Amino acid sequence: MFASRYLEDGVAAGHGAVLRVGLIGHGAIGSSVADALRRGVVPGAVLGGVLTRGHTAATAAPAATAAPAAPTAPATPAAPAAPSAPARVRDLRELLASADVVVEAAGQRALREHGPAVLAAGRDLLAVSVGALADEALFRELTRPAAARSGRLLICPGALGGLDAVRAAALAGPPATVRLTSTKAPASLVQPWMDGATADRLRSLRPGDEPVTVFDGDAREAATRFPRNANVAATLALAAGDRADVRVRLVAAPDARLTRHVVEFAGPLGEYRFELANLPDPANPATSALVAPAVLRSLADLVPGVAWLVA
Template sequence: MLRVGLIGCGAIGSVVARELSQGAVKGAELTAVFDLVVDHPLKVEDRDSLLSRSDVVVEAAGHGALYEHGVAVRESGINLLVVSIGALADEDLEARLRQAEGGRLFLCTGAIGGFDILRAAMLFGPLEEVAIASTKPAAALSRPWMEQAVQGALAEGTEPVTVFDGPARQACALFPESANVTATLSLATVGFDRVRVQMVGDPEATRVRHVVTASGVAGNYELSFENAASPDNPRTSAVTAYSVLRALGDIGQPPVSFL
């Protein structure tokens, strides 16, 4: 039985915890929850207690948690499944996580997919352009650092507002709660400095929409995803928690692989 420890029991972690406790992933069980705020019957008070009860630790608590605990989890010999992939836009953190010796490092694909065809295309020849346009409910993209006019348009406007257009590395820094799919795409393809990101707030949107485009010598690609937003956090796609569960199923009992 795969023992699963969980860092963070918020919008994503609480769903993962509930589903694991109900037997959603064959061969896996929730054995520890490490969260400084949220209470849980399996709550532990420190990282050492979490590690002693886990074969794999799921990080679902945001960038700060990955900075604080990620390397230590791997160095303890425990496998690490990362949800807050946007934190890897920090080159130093990415290097330390990759170079840590011990447990294996897994990256959750989250709310988008299609990486198999894009990686195959990269083997055929270089991808010249990779971009992602993410459209979310307007209120989910409002940030205190934005100009008052932009915040007003997001709060009261009737038209979509493009709040960011630039490289993935910058998008991950400005929108840490919303840029995990951007980071995943960057790591799977041409890197954080070459993937172009557009973030759009739409007052009419009730779902989270991501459109990935790529072009290169192998061909032109357009992948579209429209996900229901998490009821607890509109900045997160509800399906992300189930992507974590799917990953745990693969880690615990590898299925027939689609190669």
């Protein structure tokens, strides 16, 4: 009963229905997802095409963005060698022709740029750069009633967990408290808009130094000001019922070996606290290694004809 549904079974195990997956982005998340799909990690799902552009963190020298002491997830030793060349497509039109569902793993700007056209073409869109939805106008555009089109906006939990309980509890009534505290290696939190002194201070933090709070505010502002760090804040706010009052604290911790997300939720049915301590992705330490498997899990739920799943 409890045999692996994924790595051992694979597409070759006779899954009839096929879900063709189109990827926007081939960086840390996109390249992991592409390789896993090629290996048949999600039975019934295949890689349709990959839309990317420019230089990616996955192909750049990791030292450019890495925090000095951050450990990274080990490569999966048992995995068969995966083809590295993506099934590149030239434009969104080609991607849509190759895909039943499109995964955005390319950044908030890419979700804004491509999201409307993906949905208008009747494809489901699995969003990873969820913080883009802090823009009310984009959120409204991507969540218009589905009558005019068949594509749905699906939000990937990404580096977070426990959102099933948050969503369930929020259905019982508005929560009194929703809080997220994220702790990361300092270099990952440096932003282009920071003044030189603040950026230098973060970069110069060394193990043994005190953690520094770099942001304390609401989820919308966190997701907008830290577009590569606080997508999870927007995700939590949506899971809690599209709340505007989710409090977010981002902490730069020089000793942070893992990226931590602590969710605190108090609602009419009880109080929950989830703490995730994620290894950073080897290709991009700002991204938790859990995100690519989270995309694969979301895709697994979309494969037509799946006999069972933990819903």
